[in-house]
Amino acid sequence: MIQIMQDKDMFSDNSNDEKGHITALAPYSVSKNSRRKNLRKAKSGRAALSNPANRFSHYASDYDAQAKNNKTQILTETTKQIVTKNNSPDIGFKKSINPYRGCEHGCIYCYARPNHAYMDLSSGLDFETQIFAKKNAAERLRAQFSKPNYKAETICIGTATDAYQPIEDECQITREILEVFLEFNHPVSITTKSSRILKDLDILRQLAQKNLIHVTMSITTLDSSLARIMEPRACTPQKRLDAIKTLSASAIPVSISLSPVIPAINDYEMEAILEAASIHGATCAHYIILRLPLDVKQLFSEWLAMHFPDRARHVLSILKSMHGEKLYDATFGTRMKGTGPYAKMLQNRFNRATKKFSLKKNSPLLSTQYFVPPVPSQTQLDLFEDITKTTLQDIQPEYTSSIAA
């Protein structure tokens, strides 16, 4: 028996019958007016079709009013700590830097969207338009590297938001950070969806000479029309492939990240993407299945219903089959690859394809042996000696007299 659900329940996690089987969901149906309105939104170069209230303040800004302006706003943030530590057992890095908060690329599936709630903003349109630039990032990084007993280990840039999103042209924060990495000979790994990274090729080349750099290019589709609606302001898949080629030709090791794999949307492209990346010079590969934490469930579901009404039910149904009948399960160890037959099939396909196209699964280990902590300059030492002498001379008479007394 097919259980027809109300629209509001369409994407809920509770679409199981009493026996726990996944039940069929109602087909998406929107009025002509809503569809026309949504189409207008889709043409705005933004992926989110709403601006849900954030989970802390329940404030929702007016999507339509904001979309009318449709401009990206750069806001300045001063940060105390630029390096973030991560202890998740299923993530391959311990330290990361995100020069920006929010991302203009606006990928609809982006798991970083809910972080905008910490700025009292929505994970919807706000995330794509209200971008915070951490202007003092390079200064904070230099301070961190200069700490006594600092121990170098690879730091990943762009793990939550893209370090080469369009405002980097204006702000240049990522470039400033890379200059600090180079100054200290510190290993760094960058993940991006942008060919804008090539603007820093001069620095990346120098880092590569000492095995201090690794780049991961994220490619989710080779179909530019799918990319346009799914990742509206990221550069085209072809540009990303060309960037892999240029980086690789400059002796900079490049991996390909096929993340996220979305069932019935881009999963059929897995082999083609891996082959193209390999041909262009990528040497390693990994993938993560679609993850829908918090508000991303709603945003992705709206987008899916808008652009793929014919298969929205199917996509979500497969997704649930990989997450223990839920749209998202955050359990460590299974959240990235999922469980069940569909997840297993993806894994098998990935294993076969990486073997066929000679792609390794682990990124190369970067070197920490060249890290050089700063030595105080002679001028600073002279200054320090002068201050010490002056202070001692100044306090000496008092000290003597107090003993005498």
Ligand code: SF4
């Ligand atoms: S490029 Fe990365 S950080 Fe930016 S929206 Fe897409 S997934 Fe999120």
